Amino acid sequence: MKMMLLFASIITFKSISGEDPLGEATDCPRIRRPWHELTQSERDLYINGLMAVRAKSSGDQDIDEFIAIASVHEDEFAPVTHKASNYLYWHGYLTWELENRIRALGGEYSCFGMPYWDFTIEAGREQTPSIFSTGLGGNGDADNYYTVNEYSWPYTTEEFWVPFNCFAQNDNYPVCSLKRALRDNFDMPTAQEIGRGIINNPDFTQFAKWYATGYNPVHLFTNVDFLQSPNPVTTSYDPIWYLFHSMVQYHQAIWTDCYDYDEIDPADLDNHPSAYKPYCVHGSCIHPSKFPTEWMGMGLDDVMHFGGTLQDKEWSYIHDNPLTVRELYHLPRWGIVYDLGKEQGFYQKSGLKDFCD
Secondary structure: OOEEEEEOOEEEEOOOOOOOOOOOOOOOOEEEOEHHHOOHHHHHHHHHHHHHHHHOOOOOOOOOHHHHHHHHHHOOOHHHHOOEOOHHHHHHHHHHHHHHHHHOOOHHHOOOOOOEOOHHHHOOOOOOOHHHHOOOOOOOEHHHOOEOEOOOEOOOOOOOOEOOOOOOOOOEOOEEOOEOEOOOOOOOOOHHHHHHHHHOOOOHHHHHHHHHHHOOHHHHHEOOHHHOOOOOOOHHHOHHHHHHHHHHHHHHHHHHHHOOHHHOOHHHHHHOOOOOOOOEOOHHHHOOOOOOHHHOOOOOOOOOOOOOOHHHOOOOHHHHOOOOHHHHOOHHHHOEEEEOOOOOOHHHHOOHHHHHO
16 A cells, blocks of 8 residues: 555555645645544534534525535435445535535634544444534433434534424524434444455445445434434534544545555546446436436546535535546545544554555
8 A cells, every 4th residue: 555654643645646626735735633532622623613604604594504515415316326336425525515614714724624533433332422522412302302402512503503303492494403312222333344344345336335335323313203214314414424424535545545546547547447337226327217317427427416505605616616526536636634543543443554554
């Protein structure tokens, strides 16, 4: 495995993909660090930055930047993406876009990098997840429709709101409380399980299908019917969801790097189906009728469809720039750098250090 060392525990995955779209790879990289290793003041950079982004809208969902990003995942097309080959890249862009909105605040946020939630540390402690004690709130109030605001999290509904599930006391659409309900029976994967999945799936199709169907840790927080499909899936309106998908992108990046797919020139990816091969197993792909044909392409150069309201926002990257898997394949182009953490972190415990070095 060939990597560029920045210092001690931080690596950027080697790529020959040329300049990054925003010119940040060297000037202001997005260094993503493990959430559980941050000090509370470092965690507060994300929490305070997110609250500052929300405060700009004053409860108006038409201009709320966070709502626009989260709306993509709640859109009716999202289930298609979850069963398609662009799954990892589609979700990765949403994480990058929220990261971008926080960086746009300027000042101390200018070089913000989205931390990652190493959810494997929650294996065996699913009823008392450590992330619930890090400033993001915890379980919801069972006597008030599992509301988190002002129950396990000090922020009011007016400060952080979700435009769905408006059942709780003082909910007034669209300003409704964040809700979480901890599942009684839920098994988090261990670092070793994730490591074996990455090691045993060198082929992209195998890896992507395994990853998309194997684990979804944020479902730990959805133990009531109104938080589950076919009701609106509101996990993307939870601050934890973006830390989770930062970790997902870490796994994508380390898989790409361990098999040297990061050394493939983007223009040459077509000749390497083991690095990427389009597929879609959703019924709408097998028997297309509901969605426009141009939305259904999953090839390297097919423009990915993002529903919701995000594309309408002038500040969003996709407002003026169609995105493809080829463009998103190499993370260093987007200024993304992952800090592997301390010596006994996921990289070591998963077996990937021994396998990839």
